[in-house]
Amino acid sequence: MVTADNRRENAKEANTWEECIRIGELLADEALRIVSPTEAQTNPTLFCTARNVTFPIESEVMKYIVKNSPLKYKVAAGDKVVTQVNLLNIGSAQILTIPGEALPNIGYYVKRHMHAKVPLLFGLTNDAFGYMLTKVDFTSFRRYDYVSRTSLGENTAEIYMDEALKLVADSPKADGYK
Numbered sequence: 001m002v003t004a005d006n007r008r009e010n011a012k013e014a015n016t017w018e019e020c021i022r023i024g025e026l027l028a029d030e031a032l033r034i035v036s037p038t039e040a041q042t043n044p045t046l047f048c049t050a051r052n053v054t055f056p057i058e059s060e061v062m063k064y065i066v067k068n069s070p071l072k073y074k075v076a077a078g079d080k081v082v083t084q085v086n087l088l089n090i091g092s093a094q095i096l097t098i099p100g101e102a103l104p105n106i107g108y109y110v111k112r113h114m115h116a117k118v119p120l121l122f123g124l125t126n127d128a129f130g131y132m133l134t135k136v137d138f139t140s141f142r143r144y145d146y147v148s149r150t151s152l153g154e155n156t157a158e159i160y161m162d163e164a165l166k167l168v169a170d171s172p173k174a175d176g177y178k
Helices: 017-035 060-068 104-112 142-149 156-169
Strands: 046-056 080-090 093-097 118-122
Touching (some): 046 156, 093 156, 104 118, 104 156
Parallel strands (some): 093 118
Antiparallel strands (some): 046 080
């Protein structure tokens, strides 16, 4: 969850198509720089699994959104929603999905505990149930008011981290991970 810095003088922002192209090309160049020293993996193993995870919907805003979404989400008794978290091993990489937009500290924590040389997180996958922030961050700063309001609730990230790490523990390690 990192927004590109497109600030200009006089507190203005560059909100042009050219700025989108500039940022996109910077992102592509950086991705190519990062992967350039890697060697192709020959005959990598493949493993794929998924697990359902249940989250309480504690936010009134998110209750309204989920219950009235044209996507027709099923809301379980007690205002709970069930989503899917996937784990995929491809060679030395391990990928976990996140059914929302997790703040960076959540991603760093989960990646530290993944069983792979190349841990990857794919956010806003399967479902996009708002922001995920830890209990200690939830409504802790005025800056977090919006992300707290548009989160399923204070326990969402804690539940996600617990369930994601159980999924990692129950799955094979990626190739080459000791």
